[in-house]
Amino acid sequence: MTTTSEPLLAVRDLHARVVDGAGILRGISLTVQQGEVHAIMGPIGSGKSTLAGVLAGRERFAVTAGSVTFDGSDLLALAPEERAARGLFLGFQYPVEIPGITNAYFLRTALNSIRKANNKPALDAMEFLELLKARARMMEMDPKFLNRSVNEGFSGGEKKRNEILQMAILEPKLAILDETDSGLDIDALKVVAAGVNALRSPERSVILVTHYQRLLDHIVPDFIHVLAHGRIVRSGGRDLALELERHGYGWIEAGGSTPA
Amino acid sequence: MNASATAGFAAQRALIPALYGGGIPALSALRERAHAAFLERGVPTSGEDEWRYADLEVLTQTPHEVAHAVGLAGSRERALLEYLLGGFAPGRMVFVNGAYAPAVSEPATHAAGITFQPLAAAAALHGELVTRHLGKSLAAELHPLAALNTALHRDGLFLHCAGTQRPEAPFHGAFLAAGDDKPRAIHPRALVVLEEGAAATLILSFQGSGQVFVNPAVEVTLGRDAVLNLILLQEESSATTHTLALHASLASGAHCHVHAASLGGRFARTEVHAHLADRHAEFQLDALLIGGHEQAHDLTARIHHDARDTKSRQALKAVLDGSSRGAFSGRVEVSPGADGTHAEQSCRSLILSPDAAMNTRPELVIHADDVRCAHGATYGQLDPEALFYLRSRGIDLPEARRLLTRAFADEIIDRFPLESVRRHLHARVDGRIARPDETGVPA
């Protein structure tokens, strides 16, 4: 994909570590244009969730060097809620259970907070309910989940669906989906993939973080990056995923030259 | 105890003849005996085990004269009352500084068999009923501050339901403190008698301003299979010392469910005594303490299982901010022979500030077999993962904190039986979360 406009996301030489811990991102550079889907793959512990967390504003990570520009502004200077208001969404690897707050109330508060930050009028309860029901149908989610406490007692698959439902309601410019595929059976995977594909548009970009290439059969990315030891060690097109599947991550970690 | 404070309490004996019941020998004698019992005992101190979380020094340092009755009749006062009381119940009695305020009360008319009127009036009309119950369960020898109330209360709320009366509409007793620039004492009183098979819902609310000592005493007697839902709302000002004593006696099959929310006060103690005197009696307490600034809350519960197959459940939640203190002392006593007792107790605290602290002291004293008792206590802060999750969805930090704090408190609030009260508490709790240092209501 070629474009002359400013990239939506520009990560430059990003270093980060856990507060008071050893370095875990060691110089990441990544450019995402509007409308592109990037996959970030890599072995467990390679720093995928750390990168996703740093981009979303997790406080327990400290950025020690580098910069991130998102839609023209300095992303790292913004609070997590300001990042969300500007159109960044993180689908959590481990969605959080929040007893005592219903999914519907949570989502309405979230959507109206973002609308308010963008000087748009709040949706009233009826308007919101219409939207919520339509999106829940798309995610093949039983409406009973909407009136249950956020993620409380949800199965792994239900939690991941709920993440995509949230994305579908909040309509971000950039969705970072951290292992949204893990723990899903094949049917649930297809529903989640269909949800993501339905939101694919020239205005929306996606970073898919995944450990397996399985998800990429259903959501075809424009670019694939392989992360190891806190660095992007290979970038390429769709073929890279197939190579990875053939040779395993050991191949990349060992240097990444194609074996004879 | 400071000499002038002691002298002040002693001198208050002179008030007794002019208080209601002056012409009823049994009531005059009750007041005199209670006053003597209080003087002999004195103000409890935190050195005493039963009062170790209490902070009543102000009573021993400074004389608190009994507050005078104040008229409340103007339209401004009425508007304030509506704001304060939120129109919980169609039947409402308002007491200002312990005295009945007829101009702003609407006790409503009730079916035969239901009496809802000021104690002073009830003592004149139903003298036998009042003298049979008043000051009996909160015995002067055992309850020093309740004894002071018995001696000096100006008036109070009387609710009596004869058997089979099960009024749908709740009753409301609103106790307001109208303080001036001096330390004052106010002794709100309530007497509730539900005869066999009767059922009722009663709200007792405590609000007001000034450097006051508000010392409510509430006596509840439930006959066979009677059911009482009792709501206690304490929203006094940050200069108030509040010490409520409640005693409930339950006959066989009777249910008493107390819902208590303690939001205001400088020091606020809610002391609950329940006696499950016969089989299948059941007592439940759901309590919410909200502390901010330098407030201290003390919830003391003493549940006596005196018969077989009785049940009790106590659930307390505390939300503490600033340098506030909370304390829960819950004792369940199971008498010899009270087999088949079930007792549960839980206390969960949300500590929002490093300077806030909660003390919990569960105690089980069991003299019977085949008893099931459980208790648990937890303490915690707001979950940082949950805060980040909410913020990552665009919800700002103050709102995320409010949502999570409300979610914690709502578990108790949502068990309160009236929608109007729940709405009121939601708004008050939201206000407290947003401005933790503001207790009570605007003066």
Ligand SMILES: Nc1ncnc2c1ncn2[C@@H]1O[C@H](COP(=O)(O)OP(=O)(O)O)[C@@H](O)[C@H]1O
């Ligand atoms: N909160 C944390 N505290 C300490 N170490 C962490 C924390 N989060 C991640 N790490 C470490 O950082 C490295 C990268 O972790 P992570 O980004 O979660 O990997 P991935 O998502 O690729 O599996 C791992 O070695 C992990 O143990």
Ligand SMILES: [Mg+2]
């Ligand atoms: Mg991960």
